[in-house]
Amino acid sequence: MKKIFLSLAAALAASALCGQSKSLVNTSGSPHARVQSLDMGSVRWTEGFWAERFAVCREEMLPGLWRTLSDPDIAHAYRNFEIAGGACEGEHAGPPFHDGDLYKWLEGLAASYAAAPDPATDRQLDSIIATIARAQRADGYLHTPVIIEQQRKGVDAKFADRLNFETYNFGHLITAGVVHYRATGKTSLLDVARKAADYLCRFYATASAELARNAICPSHYMAVVELYRTTQEPKYLALAKNLIDIRGQMEGAGGTDDNQDRVAFRRQAAAIGHAVRANYLYAGVADVVAETGDSTLLAPLLAIWDNMVQRKMYITGGCGALYDGTSPDGTCYTPDSIQKVHQAFGRDYQLPNATAHNETCANIGSVLWSWRMFLLTGEAKYIDVLELALYNSVLSGVSLDGQRYFYTNPLAVSHRQPFTLRWSKEREAYIKLCNCCPPNTARTLAEVQSYAYGLSAQGIWVNLYGGSTLEATLADGRRVALEQSSRYPWMGDATLTLKEVSESYSKEKGKRKKQKGEREEGEFSLLLRIPGWAKSATLTVNGGEASTVAGGQYAELRRAWKAGDVVALSLPMEATLIEANPLVEETRNQVAVKRGPLVYCLESPDLPDHRSIFDLALPLDVSLAPVPMVLGGSSIICLEGKANVVDHAGWGNTLYRPAREREKSRAFIRLIPYYAWGNRGKSEMAVWLPVGR
Numbered sequence: 001m002k003k004i005f006l007s008l009a010a011a012l013a014a015s016a017l018c019g020q021s022k023s024l025v026n027t028s029g030s031p032h033a034r035v036q037s038l039d040m041g042s043v044r045w046t047e048g049f050w051a052e053r054f055a056v057c058r059e060e061m062l063p064g065l066w067r068t069l070s071d072p073d074i075a076h077a078y079r080n081f082e083i084a085g086g087a088c089e090g091e092h093a094g095p096p097f098h099d100g101d102l103y104k105w106l107e108g109l110a111a112s113y114a115a116a117p118d119p120a121t122d123r124q125l126d127s128i129i130a131t132i133a134r135a136q137r138a139d140g141y142l143h144t145p146v147i148i149e150q151q152r153k154g155v156d157a158k159f160a161d162r163l164n165f166e167t168y169n170f171g172h173l174i175t176a177g178v179v180h181y182r183a184t185g186k187t188s189l190l191d192v193a194r195k196a197a198d199y200l201c202r203f204y205a206t207a208s209a210e211l212a213r214n215a216i217c218p219s220h221y222m223a224v225v226e227l228y229r230t231t232q233e234p235k236y237l238a239l240a241k242n243l244i245d246i247r248g249q250m251e252g253a254g255g256t257d258d259n260q261d262r263v264a265f266r267r268q269a270a271a272i273g274h275a276v277r278a279n280y281l282y283a284g285v286a287d288v289v290a291e292t293g294d295s296t297l298l299a300p301l302l303a304i305w306d307n308m309v310q311r312k313m314y315i316t317g318g319c320g321a322l323y324d325g326t327s328p329d330g331t332c333y334t335p336d337s338i339q340k341v342h343q344a345f346g347r348d349y350q351l352p353n354a355t356a357h358n359e360t361c362a363n364i365g366s367v368l369w370s371w372r373m374f375l376l377t378g379e380a381k382y383i384d385v386l387e388l389a390l391y392n393s394v395l396s397g398v399s400l401d402g403q404r405y406f407y408t409n410p411l412a413v414s415h416r417q418p419f420t421l422r423w424s425k426e427r428e429a430y431i432k433l434c435n436c437c438p439p440n441t442a443r444t445l446a447e448v449q450s451y452a453y454g455l456s457a458q459g460i461w462v463n464l465y466g467g468s469t470l471e472a473t474l475a476d477g478r479r480v481a482l483e484q485s486s487r488y489p490w491m492g493d494a495t496l497t498l499k500e501v502s503e504s505y506s507k508e509k510g511k512r513k514k515q516k517g518e519r520e521e522g523e524f525s526l527l528l529r530i531p532g533w534a535k536s537a538t539l540t541v542n543g544g545e546a547s548t549v550a551g552g553q554y555a556e557l558r559r560a561w562k563a564g565d566v567v568a569l570s571l572p573m574e575a576t577l578i579e580a581n582p583l584v585e586e587t588r589n590q591v592a593v594k595r596g597p598l599v600y601c602l603e604s605p606d607l608p609d610h611r612s613i614f615d616l617a618l619p620l621d622v623s624l625a626p627v628p629m630v631l632g633g634s635s636i637i638c639l640e641g642k643a644n645v646v647d648h649a650g651w652g653n654t655l656y657r658p659a660r661e662r663e664k665s666r667a668f669i670r671l672i673p674y675y676a677w678g679n680r681g682k683s684e685m686a687v688w689l690p691v692g693r
Contacts, residue, residue, distance in 0.1 A: 022182040024111070024450035025287075026229040027375045032293035034378040035454040035461055038472055040114035040182050043449040047467030048487060050448055052634065053395070057445040058112045060402030065105050065439055068430050075430065077102045078131070080144040084151070085134030092148040097165040099144050100219070101439050103172035106189075107179045108443030114183035115449060125180065129189045132173075136192055140199030143169055159203070162216050170196050171219030178226045190230070197227050201239050204246070215247060216259055217277045221284020222368065225291065240288050244297065258341045268300050271308040271345045275320030275357070278345065279365025286372035298376075305373065309385060311348040315578060315592050315687065316396070316599050316674055317389030318358030318409055319366050321346040323422060349583040353412040353688060355421065360397030360406060360437035363389050364444050371451055374463075378456070380553050383463045384532040386451060391489060391597045395675035397441045399427050400632030405438040406678075407431050411601075411687040414613060427678055459525035461554065465494040465569075474524055478502045480561075489596045490626075490637045492534075492571030496526065501561050522560040528569055529554055533597065538570045571596070575624040575639050580688075590688040591618055593639065595626065599674045600639055604684040606670040608645065613684045616669060617644040617692030624671065631672065632679035639671040644692030
């Protein structure tokens with residue numbers, strides 16, 4: 001009888017998985033989400049910018065990171081699982097978040113498989129997952145530092161140290177399990193993830209401030225909501241809600257700004273503390289809002305978003321101004337003490353350039369949060385920020401050949417500055433201090449296609465531009481295939497061709513209740529994002545009369561689309577000088593250059609002879625021409641023009657001296673995309689340049 005019940009339970013669990021959306025973030029059943037993402041594998045890059053970046057990720061980044069993570073003489077990440085699972089003997093080595101490094105890489109490999117399936121990758125996934133499963137304890141706990149220590153010394157020190165990153169690792173395990181299942185249909189890693197999540201459910205059953213302390217770097221908030229969406233088991237959503245609630249118990253009990261738990265989340269109104277932890281938290285809360293509609297959670301999310309974007313975000317989309325600092329203010333309450341923060345958001349308008357932290361993981365966290373806010377609201381501004389980060393402060397984290405990585409992403413680098421920063425000014429194949437960013441970057445670039453389009457009862461949302469194909473099923477059951485051709489971000493053109501539009505479900509299967517947002521039979525909308533950086537754009541359908549649309553919104557084109565219909569979008573791509581709010585002290589009387597979504601910079605290999613990045617100034621009437629260039633094996637568009645040269649010689653050890661007129665001249669300059677700097681050896685770089693007179 002027991003076997004019958006177990007078989008029935010297994011069958012019910014399997015049936016719950018059947019029919020679930022295979023999207024990266026599945027909001028298809030989320031009652032409070034306006035948009036849903038598309039199934040993994042339904043969007044594929046075909047040509048152009050993102051096709052090239054995906055190829056580098058698949059062919060260079062993922063294999064290179066596996067060589068690193070599986071080599072015990074370098075990273076020891078995979079070896080830790082082998083030891084914990086009894087395949088070999090030894091001690092744990094590496095940081096406590098090493099498990100998470102492997103999980104993030106594994107998620108990236110699964111995502112790349114979804115976009116381009118191949119048997120070798122499938123076998124590799126199976127082998128690695130089997131090793132992970134063997135390391136998991138019977139009760140579902142899985143954290144190799146604790147398991148190995150228990151094996152060696154008999155001491156079970158689980159959750160003894162909040163800085164041991166257990167729940168962070170759990171979160172990336174669960175996310176990897178969900179993505180692997182959606183990419184392959186296999187439950188091998190999902191089973192491990194469910195056991196781990198069940199352990200967390202039991203662990204957090206009794207809410208206490210002490211338990212709340214273990215919510216450091218909360219990747220598990222997003223993870224358990226996604227597990228709920230996959231399994232439809234309410235306990236996982238209940239866990240996510242509980243995790244948010246018990247954070248409030250840290251108020252007055254040792255909570256910190258650095259961990260965003262000095263006050264309850266519902267009372268926060270500003271982006272504070274460690275930027276990775278913050279953005280992961282905000283993304284997880286957004287997931288909960290999509291399922292519950294909790295307005296007491298949405299209100300702080302909206303306020304924090306405005307604070308970040310309007311006062312604390314870099315022009316590159318980077319997040320986290322401070323290496324180390326103090327957090328005496330900047331939140332929604334009156335502080336009672338001064339606390340240390342690190343890798344953190346600073347005060348409003350505190351945006352230094354040379355010492356900017358901007359950890360790649362924090363910038364990726366911004367992408368995760370932006371995507372979820374878009375799914376909630378359908379507002380273009382969230383994709384604008386997602387795009388800004390992807391093209392600039394995320395891509396800058398990896399070299400063009402996919403072999404070396406940055407941990408931090410400053411906006412100025414000079415080797416003349418008489419101080420040493422903690423993190424390298426050059427990309428590294430393995431970042432010994434902390435290698436969390438490389439696998440995070442790899443999984444992000446393997447998943448960019450999942451952000452390109454969205455789906456709702458209205459129709460298809462076009463979020464990102466680039467050569468791609470899309471296959472989708474509309475709310476009325478019709479199948480739509482779409483092909484996009486674009487040279488974006490180098491050029492502002494995009495052409496969308498409807499390749500297939502099947503008959504509606506009602507015509508094929510009989511009567512069907514009309515869905516919310518639908519209008520006339522057979523009609524659906526194409527909603528094209530007009531980026532906020534574009535003053536306006538022009539749209540044509542089938543070569544007809546052009547219409548002009550303002551930037552910062554979705555342009556809705558609704559009709560009874562048919563195969564062969566063509567939509568052409570044209571965006572302006574002029575180089576534009578950007579100035580910052582004068583309250584940003586470090587960029588006062590300076591300008592940066594943007595062209596489309598790309599931020600540009602000046603790099604020392606392109607300077608006139610014997611000149612420094614400090615010697616050049618851009619006149620406000622500068623003419624910058626787009627010119628093709630090959631850099632690091634990649635074709636890019638650089639900007640060329642004339643700048644003012646100011647002689648800054650003779651300072652020596654002088655700190656101040658009387659101002660005087662300096663000899664000026666004009667010189668040729670070349671600016672390159674910010675993400676592409678640092679690919680020509682050791683160099684200096686600046687995004688913000690003085691205004692020339």
